[in-house]
Amino acid sequence: MRHWIAKLAICTILLYNFFLNNSWASANQLTETDVQQLNPIPVVENLAVANNFGETKKQELRRYRETVKGVIKQAGLFTLYSQEESGKVYLEIKPKQLNKSYLATVTLESGLGESGIYSGLPLADFLFYFRRVNNNLHFVIQNVKFRIKSGEAEERSLARSFSDSVLYSVAIDSIDPRSKNLIINLEELLIQDFPGLTTLLKYSLQADYRLESSKSYFGNVNSFPQNVEIDANYGFSSPEGANLITLPDSRALSLKVHYSFSQLQENNGYIPRIADDRVGYFITAFQDFSDNNLQEPFVRYINRWHLEPSDPTAPLSPPKKPIVFWIENAVPPIYRNAIQEGVLMWNQAFVKAGFQNAIEVRQMPDDADWHPADVRYNTIRWFNSLDAGFARGPMRVNPLTGEILDADIIVDANMVRSIQQEYHALIEASSMCQAEGRRQGAGGIEFSTQHPALSENLRARGTRVEQSSVTQHFQDTDTCYGAESTEQVAMGALALSLLQNTKPNSQTMKEYVHQYLRSVIAHEVGHTLGLRHNFHGSTMLAPQELNNTEITHTKGLAGSVMDYLPVNIAPQGVQQGEYFPSVIGPYDEWAIEYGYKKNPDVAGEGVTPEAEKSFLEEIALASPQPELSYATDEDTHDINPLANLWDMSSDVLVYSQWQMDNARVMWQRLDEGYLPKGESYSSLRVLFNRVLRYYFRNASLLSQYIGGQSFRRLHAGNDNSWAFVPVSLTQQRQALAKLQEYVFAEDAFSFSPQLLNQLAPSRWQHWGSPIHHSRLDYPIHDRILSFQSAILRSLLDGDRLNRLRDVELKSQPGQALSLPELFETLQTGIWTEVFTPEEPKPISSIRRSLQREHLNILLEMVLNTNDQLEEGRTLAWYELRQLQTAINTKLQQFGTALDMYTVAHLEFAGDRITKALNAQLLSQ
Known part of the structure; x- marks a missing residue:
């Protein structure tokens, strides 16, 4: 009897289980309260246990039915x-x-x-x-x-x-x-x-x-x-x-x-492609502990899209699946054509790689039912900010193979908004008050959003984020272009107004904005195709070729759009050409060929990346060609004068002089009553500051020549050139002469009292427009000295002095700029009034400030023994002795004929030198 009762209990439980399963499957819903695991039905031998188990299931089912109402699957x-x-x-x-x-x-x-x-x-x-x-x-x-x-x-x-x-x-x-x-x-x-x-x-x-x-x-x-x-x-x-x-x-x-x-797409026929340091791709890197990989523990794949030709036998074929970019419906219609052109510029490169119409552009409908961040769509997005002003082209990559899966470009409206405004009403967001905190020099200022919480794989490494488990790639401290780009384009707009009398709403201005945005998008699309920066790209053309449209419309304005290119402002007396590139450069075509050209000898399943080595080596062998020169973010650290941000042409010495001459003309135009009637003088202060920064930015490019060396990523046997080639002694001397003329000379800066007394600050105080607690009038001495000091200190920086000393060993005798020549040239140029035997001449206030700063640097070198190159200390000591002698001689000869400013300045400088040298002797 008990046997039959047990069987009946089991059947009852099985019926409950059947009912429960069918209810779950049909409702497609969950019980919110049931947080316990529903285990398989146990074998029940006791009727009382079976009854209790059944009651429990009844309660669970009842709770489930109460919570599934309104649940959507x-x-x-x-x-x-x-x-x-x-x-x-x-x-x-x-x-x-x-x-x-x-x-x-x-x-x-x-x-x-x-x-x-x-x-x-x-x-x-x-x-x-x-x-x-x-x-x-x-x-x-x-x-x-x-x-x-x-x-x-x-x-x-x-x-x-x-x-x-x-x-x-x-x-x-x-x-x-x-x-x-x-x-x-x-x-x-x-x-x-x-x-x-x-x-x-x-x-x-x-x-x-x-x-x-x-x-x-x-x-x-x-x-x-x-x-x-x-x-x-x-x-x-x-x-x-x-x-x-x-x-x-x-x-x-x-x-x-x-x-x-x-x-994650697997077994889709994608073959990882091995990276080559001569071609600038972002990479997926991992350590391989296999026995046959002992010499080089790292395996590096370039990041690229999976493009397959629809006809593998044809020399030019459409891809089976093109790369499609969608323009977000939030992008203002006025800018969509420029964005589309910037994207499609890259199809020119893919033709060289064997693909026709590899990239397509589509417009996101206003009633689209998908999200721009949806991983299935590559979008170009628009956002607004108070202080950003940058563009960015991150991509999402399979971290196992390097295959790019998704890309989204974001553009801040501030990058074009300021250009559209009246020139004299440009926002003071880039005013000197903020600029003083930025890094001076040729490098761009970029913004970082990385933070420690996102772990090592989201930490900035100076260029893009180094990938580990996360395969997200950002540009120089996470952002492309940034504040410096906005400053550059605003400066270009000001130059159009001051040098070419272009009106804000003219067709020329519209074309300027169009060219700028097209260039920005082309740069960011390049990143989403896998390409890194190429800061050597700007050196392709000679200065005299920059405004020749017959050259720039075909060959390009630069060797690569992956450089940070300034606005191409023609020098005085030259017809203006393109402001920004309209076509990609030779390097871009070559890099895309390396990354995407189909290897005709490799096909079928089971193909390994190593099978393409000889095919890829043949492409990379072209790297010594000058127009294919490549230098990326980590190569832009003062050593290579041609691997810079915001420079242009193969001769920066000429280019920078042109731009500084342009700046001097713009100052003159500002002094001639540029502001319209009724406009606040605070706008004039903004514009004056902008030109001053542009002037010194170009001057800082000259300083890169001192102790500079070109660097090329050559491989042994491919070229007879050296990896490092020092800048010629002639060019270094030319750079020093131009710095003396445009930065340190007595007549380098000359502004009328009228202009300086019109540089009024903004007096609006509310959110977004604070009144900075600085001098109300314009601190002209402080501003000029801050820039002069930045350049002077960089010339006498310990790293540069070490490089100069090393270059002497790397050069033929008499072919390198020596440390004594650098020290002597700077001192005699900055203290000209002391070292020249001509009639007594008052030393101007700007020159006195510069001389005090030079003296401060030499005294610091002599008195500071920490991390100081001994050669530099001894030469600084020698120059101080020479300066002390010259000061004493000048005061003895012309002391009574000099003005009080000059006498006090020289006597105080001499006294400081005496005390410092005595203190240095006592410390020994």
């Missing part, structure tokens, strides 16, 4: 369940999806418009997988830095030698008893500051903000066959707030983040 890569009333979102993972790699991309969709928090910024890209551990689901970032060929003995040790990163552990909410699919509450994964925004805000705003769960929620969520798209809105608060202008109350702010979880 979206099937796709991962199934999503959304509860409209509670706002909860659940993610379903199939058993076969566990321990499988997926790509995550995280984008900041809404920003603050200032201080580095901008709409559209990529936050993170990484490879991840889900791993089940008991009743928890781990979200694991995969370590792709180290690999070994499958089957080798060391493969067993690799997994335990290096760790993955378990970012989160989430409780399994429930398990489908039939399919065994795991259900997790997505809020526990993504609304726990998954992207590290708290640290980002602390890093960027210098304030402590905390995440408010009650103010955070999910927006749109969508699941597609190969990707999941999720919007999350985060609320933050800070009791003290931050120094922010754009917020109505800085104690509270909201940020929107877009997540894309996508399937």
Whole structure:
């Protein structure tokens, strides 16, 4: 009897199980309250136990039915369940999806418009997988830095030698008893500051903000066959707030983040392509511990799109799947043509690689039902800010192969907005008050949004972010162009107005804006194709060729649009040519050929990257050609005068002189009543500062020649040239002479009292327009001296002196600029009034300031023994002795004929030298 009762109990339980399974499958919904794992049905031998088990299932089923009302299911890569009333979102993972790699991309969709928090910024890209551990689901970032060929003995040790990163552990909410699919509450994964925004805000705003769960929620969520798209809105608060202008109350702010979880394409026929240091591509690098890879532990693949010709036998063929860029519907219609032209400029390069119409441009409809950050779309996006002024072209890459999967370009409206305004009303956002904190010299100023919370793989390395598990790539400290680019283009607009009398609303100005935006987009598209900067690209043409449109329309204005090119402003008396490139350069075509040309001898399954080595070497052998010269971010550190930002032509000595001459003409025009009647004089101060910065930026290019050496990425046997070639002694002497004439000479700066007395500051004080607590009148001496000092100190910097000393050994005798010649040339040029035996002449106030600074530098070199080159110390000591003698002689001969300023200046300088030399002797 008991045997039959037990069988009846088992049948009853099986019926409950059948009913439960069919209810789950038809409703496609979850129980919010059921957070326990639903285990398989046990064998029940006791009727009382069976009855209790059945009652438990009844209660669970009842709770489930109460919570499934209004729940929406979206099937796709991962199934999503959304509860409209509670706002909860659940993610379903199939058993076969566990321990499988997926790509995550995280984008900041809404920003603050200032201080580095901008709409559209990529936050993170990484490879991840889900791993089940008991009743928890781990979200694991995969370590792709180290690999070994499958089957080798060391493969067993690799997994335990290096760790993955378990970012989160989430409780399994429930398990489908039939399919065994795991259900997790997505809020526990993504609304726990998954992207590290708290640290980002602390890093960027210098304030402590905390995440408010009650103010955070999910927006749109969508699941597609190969990707999941999720919007999350985060609320933050800070009791003290931050120094922010754009917020109505800085104690509270909201940020929107877009997540894309996508399937990683595998076995799609893509062949990774080996990198070559002579061709500038971003790379995917990993250490290979295989036995046959002992000489070079790193394997480096270039990052590129998977382009396949539709007809592999044809020399020119359309791709099976072109690269498509969508212009976001938020881009103003007036700029869309320029953007389209900038993108399509690259099809010229792909023709050389065998592809016809490799890139397409489409317009995002106003009623589009997809999101610009959707990983399936490459978009060109537009955003607004108070202080950004940059463009950026990040890409998302398969970190296992280097295949580019997605790219989104973002452009700040400020990059073109200031040009469209009246010249005399340009915003003072780039005023001298802010510029003084920037790095002086030829280099550009770029903005970084990286923060420690995004780990090593999101840390800036000086150019783009070094990839590890995250394969996101940003430009020089994370941003392309930046504030310096906005300054350059505004300067160009001012030059059009002052030098060519161009009106703000003229056709010339519209063409200027069009050329600028087209060039910016072409540069950023180049990044999304995998290309790095090439700061040698600007050196292709001679100065006399820059405004010859017959050359620039065909060959290009520069060897590469991947350089940071200034506005091409024609010198006085020369017909203006192109302001910015209209075609890509020879280097760009060659680089695309290396990255994308199909190897006709390699096809079929099982092809390895090593099989293409000889094919790629043949392409790279062309690198010694001058128009293919390549120098990227890490090559622009004072050593190579032709690897600079914002320079132009193969002879910067001539180009810089032209631009400084242009600046002097612009100052004269400003002095001639440039402002219209009724305009505030504060606008004149903005423009004067802009020209002054432009003048010294070009002067700083000259200083790069002193101790400079060209550097080329040559390989042995390919060319008889040296990797390093010192700048000729003639050019270095020319550079010193021009610096003396345009920076240090007595008559280098001459401004009328009328102009200086019209340089009034802005007196508007409100949000976005603070009154800086500095001198009300224009501090002309301080401004000039700050620039003179920057150049002078760079010439006598310890690193430069060390290079000059080394170059003497690397050159033939008498063919290098010696340290004594540098010290002597600077001293006699700066103290001309002391060393010349001519009649007594008063020393002007600007010259006295410069001489005091030169004296300060020499005294610091003599008295400071820390990290000071001994050769420099001894030469500084010698120059001080010579200067002291010359001062004493001048005072003895003409002391009574000199004005009091000059006498006091010279006597004080002599006294300082005496005391310093005595102190130096005593210290020994």
